[in-house]
Amino acid sequence: xxxxxxxxxxxxxxxxxxxxxxxxxxxxxxxxxxxxxxxxx
Amino acid sequence: xxxxxxxxxxxxxxxxxxxxxxxxxxxxxxxxxxxxxxxxxxxxxxxxxxxxxxxxxxxxxxxxxxxxxxxxxxxxxxxxxxxxxxxxxxxxxxxxxxxxxxxxxxxxxxxxxxxxxxxxxxxxxxxxxxxxxxxxxxxxxxxxxxxxxxxxxxxxxxxxxxxxxxxxxxxxxxxxxxxxxxxxxxxxxxxxxxxxxxxxxxxxxxxxxxxxxxxxxxxx
Amino acid sequence: xxxxxxxxxxxxxxxxxxxxxxxxxxxxxxxxxxxxxxxxxxxxxxxxxxxxxxxxxxxxxxxxxxxxxxxxxxxxxxxxxxxxxxxxxxxxxxxxxxxxxxxxxxxxxxxxxxxxxxxxxxxxxxxxxxxxxxxxxxxxxxxxxxxxxxxxxxxxxxxxxxxxxxxxxxxxxxxxxxxxxxxxxxxxxxxxxxxxxxxxxxxxxxxxxxxxxxxxxxxxx
Numbered sequence: 001x002x003x004x005x006x007x008x009x010x011x012x013x014x015x016x017x018x019x020x021x022x023x024x025x026x027x028x029x030x031x032x033x034x035x036x037x038x039x040x041x
Numbered sequence: 042x043x044x045x046x047x048x049x050x051x052x053x054x055x056x057x058x059x060x061x062x063x064x065x066x067x068x069x070x071x072x073x074x075x076x077x078x079x080x081x082x083x084x085x086x087x088x089x090x091x092x093x094x095x096x097x098x099x100x101x102x103x104x105x106x107x108x109x110x111x112x113x114x115x116x117x118x119x120x121x122x123x124x125x126x127x128x129x130x131x132x133x134x135x136x137x138x139x140x141x142x143x144x145x146x147x148x149x150x151x152x153x154x155x156x157x158x159x160x161x162x163x164x165x166x167x168x169x170x171x172x173x174x175x176x177x178x179x180x181x182x183x184x185x186x187x188x189x190x191x192x193x194x195x196x197x198x199x200x201x202x203x204x205x206x207x208x209x210x211x212x213x214x215x216x217x218x219x220x221x222x223x224x225x226x227x228x229x230x231x232x233x234x235x236x237x238x239x240x241x242x243x244x245x246x247x248x249x250x251x252x253x254x255x256x257x258x259x260x261x
Numbered sequence: 262x263x264x265x266x267x268x269x270x271x272x273x274x275x276x277x278x279x280x281x282x283x284x285x286x287x288x289x290x291x292x293x294x295x296x297x298x299x300x301x302x303x304x305x306x307x308x309x310x311x312x313x314x315x316x317x318x319x320x321x322x323x324x325x326x327x328x329x330x331x332x333x334x335x336x337x338x339x340x341x342x343x344x345x346x347x348x349x350x351x352x353x354x355x356x357x358x359x360x361x362x363x364x365x366x367x368x369x370x371x372x373x374x375x376x377x378x379x380x381x382x383x384x385x386x387x388x389x390x391x392x393x394x395x396x397x398x399x400x401x402x403x404x405x406x407x408x409x410x411x412x413x414x415x416x417x418x419x420x421x422x423x424x425x426x427x428x429x430x431x432x433x434x435x436x437x438x439x440x441x442x443x444x445x446x447x448x449x450x451x452x453x454x455x456x457x458x459x460x461x462x463x464x465x466x467x468x469x470x471x472x473x474x475x476x477x478x479x480x481x482x
Contacts, residue, residue: 208385
């Protein structure tokens with residue numbers, strides 16, 4: 001199991017990377033959403 | 042009773058249509074013979090049972106696609122208009138499915154004979170195997186007739202029929218192959234029965250879907 | 262403030278929850294699988310989301326045939342597209358997981374074949390859509406094919422794997438994913454994950470539908 005990973009605290013790096021990735025993707029999605037809603041009006 | 046007589050006359054008409062220009066029928070027979078012969082040449086009698094089974098059904102699959110591909114495309118626009126005004130879509134689709142089922146059964150049996158002639162006959166249980174042939178032919182025919190109807194409404198591209206047909210035929214094909222394999226091995230009926238029932242249910246499902254959906258295609 | 266609907270916020274929250282809990286949360290220490298069981302949160306989630314989107318596509322195809330509105334057909338098409346995207350992600354994640362635990366990228370297994378067949382059906386559906394020019398005809402014919410093909414596909418995926426042995430967890434005696442086997446801890450992450458990713462799929466689908474409507478509007482002018 002990945003207990004060594006957790007002891008070093010590296011698991012948080014994994015989570016941080018993944019969260020940043022998704023945050024950027026979500027930001028893009030929200031940007032598109034707003035743009036399209038604006039165009040619809 | 043009027044319904045069945047109409048359907049029956051439609052089936053006869055399909056048969057006569059094909060029989061008049063023998064080229065289509067003889068083409069299919071040649072196709073069966075040619076593919077079996079090619080398999081014989083490539084394998085040269087060194088063939089084990091699963092391969093025999095799968096090869097046979099793949100050949101039947103290709104024969105079916107070839108045979109049913111032309112069914113909807115051959116009729117001219119004027120003829121189609123004629124049918125549309127006189128007949129309910131149910132008659133058309135049921136008659137076509139019946140005709141193709143009979144045709145496929147004949148071709149499949151013929152194919153089986155030629156196959157055993159060239160590559161030996163490992164079949165243990167003839168009853169179950171013929172049952173497999175029958176059910177397989179019916180399911181291929183109903184599926185492919187429906188897909189042919191769909192493909193003919195799109196651009197008249199024969200490749201489209203194959204593209205649309207293969208994914209839809211996959212479940213039917215896998216069950217048929219397994220059923221037939223068990224029949225060849227001569228397993229007891231109790232082992233094979235689930236597959237038989239499954240094939241029946243699949244067939245019923247396909248027929249029901251075709252019955253419900255065809256009128257939407259027919260509106261032109 | 263960002264004017265997002267409530268369910269879009271829910272989607273974002275759920276997915277971040279999945280990501281964080283998915284890596285930090287406790288999982289049962291199973292042999293061979295070890296930590297990779299966490300992939301379940303993503304791989305199986307993708308399949309569930311795909312199934313849901315496929316059902317949406319099917320429902321809207323049926324709706325189109327009963328009420329020929331362009332909207333119904335657009336929804337059917339876009340949900341199929343997003344469903345296919347999730348399906349591809351599901352297969353890719355599955356292949357990576359397989360290589361790690363079973364030793365090969367692909368094995369002869371009923372569920373895998375069912376998955377590949379499902380993607381084949383989708384591809385055929387899109388090829389059919391491209392082959393027809395007229396809009397109403399395209400909608401009608403592809404709806405018929407969708408109902409026919411997806412129904413058979415669902416039968417294929419659900420019924421056949423149950424009848425045979427398979428390497429996949431949950432069938433043929435392998436430990437793994439079934440309603441009784443899934444650890445209570447994992448369920449706390451799994452169900453929100455399914456909901457979150459499904460909402461994500463619906464969000465993307467809605468954007469695509471709006472884009473298509475705008476393009477249509479543009480063309481008409």
